[in-house]
Amino acid sequence: MTEASTAFPSSDHDHGSCVAHAVAKAEELCRSRGLRLTEIRRRVLELVWERHGPVGAYALLDTLRSEGMAAAPPTVYRALDFLQEQGLVHRIERLNAFVGCGQPDAPHSGQFLICSECGLAAEIDDPAIDRALTQAAVALGFELRGKTVELEGLCPDCRRSGNGR
Amino acid sequence: MTEASTAFPSSDHDHGSCVAHAVAKAEELCRSRGLRLTEIRRRVLELVWERHGPVGAYALLDTLRSEGMAAAPPTVYRALDFLQEQGLVHRIERLNAFVGCGQPDAPHSGQFLICSECGLAAEIDDPAIDRALTQAAVALGFELRGKTVELEGLCPDCRRSGNGR
DNA sequence: GGAGGATATGTTATAATGTTGCAATGAGAC
DNA sequence: GTCTCATTGCAACATTATAACATATCCTCC
Numbered sequence: 067m068t069e070a071s072t073a074f075p076s077s078d079h080d081h082g083s084c085v086a087h088a089v090a091k092a093e094e095l096c097r098s099r100g101l102r103l104t105e106i107r108r109r110v111l112e113l114v115w116e117r118h119g120p121v122g123a124y125a126l127l128d129t130l131r132s133e134g135m136a137a138a139p140p141t142v143y144r145a146l147d148f149l150q151e152q153g154l155v156h157r158i159e160r161l162n163a164f165v166g167c168g169q170p171d172a173p174h175s176g177q178f179l180i181c182s183e184c185g186l187a188a189e190i191d192d193p194a195i196d197r198a199l200t201q202a203a204v205a206l207g208f209e210l211r212g213k214t215v216e217l218e219g220l221c222p223d224c225r226r227s228g229n230g231r
Numbered sequence: 232m233t234e235a236s237t238a239f240p241s242s243d244h245d246h247g248s249c250v251a252h253a254v255a256k257a258e259e260l261c262r263s264r265g266l267r268l269t270e271i272r273r274r275v276l277e278l279v280w281e282r283h284g285p286v287g288a289y290a291l292l293d294t295l296r297s298e299g300m301a302a303a304p305p306t307v308y309r310a311l312d313f314l315q316e317q318g319l320v321h322r323i324e325r326l327n328a329f330v331g332c333g334q335p336d337a338p339h340s341g342q343f344l345i346c347s348e349c350g351l352a353a354e355i356d357d358p359a360i361d362r363a364l365t366q367a368a369v370a371l372g373f374e375l376r377g378k379t380v381e382l383e384g385l386c387p388d389c390r391r392s393g394n395g396r
Numbered sequence: 397g398g399a400g401g402a403t404a405t406g407t408t409a410t411a412a413t414g415t416t417g418c419a420a421t422g423a424g425a426c
Numbered sequence: 427g428t429c430t431c432a433t434t435g436c437a438a439c440a441t442t443a444t445a446a447c448a449t450a451t452c453c454t455c456c
Contacts, residue, residue: 107404162441179368179373195363199380202344209384289412
């Protein structure tokens with residue numbers, strides 16, 4: 067997950083299977099925690115994974131509606147809240163958008179590389195970054211509860227293809 | 232700036248002089264860059280510093296209006312855009328809010344400690360964090376353009392006074 | 397298997413944040 | 427002085443998020 071080849075999803079990977087995998091993982095996780103992965107929650111999770119990049123809440127909402135579901139903003143936000151609490155999706159502050167998390171079981175903070183060109187977001191989990199953050203907080207007597215790390219720039223692919231200048 | 236005593240503004244420091252100082256610095260900076268620190272821009276900068284903590288765009292707007300200025304959302308957002316471009320204020324993504332920057336001349340990315348209890352935000356500039364971020368990006372072949380680092384938790388004061396549990 | 401409580405969803409309205417487009421103004425260059 | 431360009435005024439609108447309250451569904455316990 068800290069390797070260039072895996073940080074950004076390759077354009078030809080098998081979406082279907084990775085969505086299925088994520089949902090299966092979520093089901094297991096909910097079972098083990100005694101929580102309900104309801105129809106809506108599951109569908110939102112699937113949609114987030116299908117897109118395989120940051121998705122806005124209202125994009126999800128539109129999709130749900132187009133599928134005939136009765137859905138209003140709270141429907142989506144509540145599902146997203148639940149998924150976030152369980153670590154199944156992360157919110158990307160810079161984009162007001164959400165992405166699926168590949169490691170919902172391992173607690174971690176979510177560090178992202180966001181490509182300004184293609185819009186993809188790669189999650190990394192770099193211990194050195196985490197260590198530096200923790201140390202800074204300790205040094206200042208700050209009790210750390212949440213970390214947001216979002217790096218914006220050009221992903222390897224877009225760099226190669228000369229996009230973004 | 233990486234010291235506990237200075238990271239968070241102490242409750243009894245001299246607001247007036249630090250606002251004045253920030254504005255003086257901004258004026259000099261604009262002069263040297265051949266830019267115009269107009270009435271609106273200056274006032275917005277002052278307001279951001281007066282609050283000495285994250286302020287929302289609409290809070291600024293309300294204040295401007297209460298002072299009799301003809302102001303609409305674009306008025307404020309344009310001023311904030313300008314100030315951000317010049318490094319005079321930073322945006323805090325987690326809060327959709329803005330804070331004054333004490334080091335507008337030294338280019339830096341803006342790393343924040345945000346207290347969930349008192350709402351203050353302390354800017355730090357920790358080289359170790361920056362190094363870790365840069366190295367992660369390099370390792371992944373990612374061309375870094377912007378960094379967001381926002382740590383949320385309890386500031387030393389609120390910790391001591393037992394707020395936030 | 398039915399009552400009751402907790403969890404989840406439906407629904408409507410509204411709040412909060414941010415942007416677009418175009419006209420009018422004003423400051424500095426020549 | 428006039429030209430040009432940056433800045434501001436203004437109106438409308440777009441996007442993101444939440445509040446409040448009613449209804450439905452699930453689960454447990456008897």
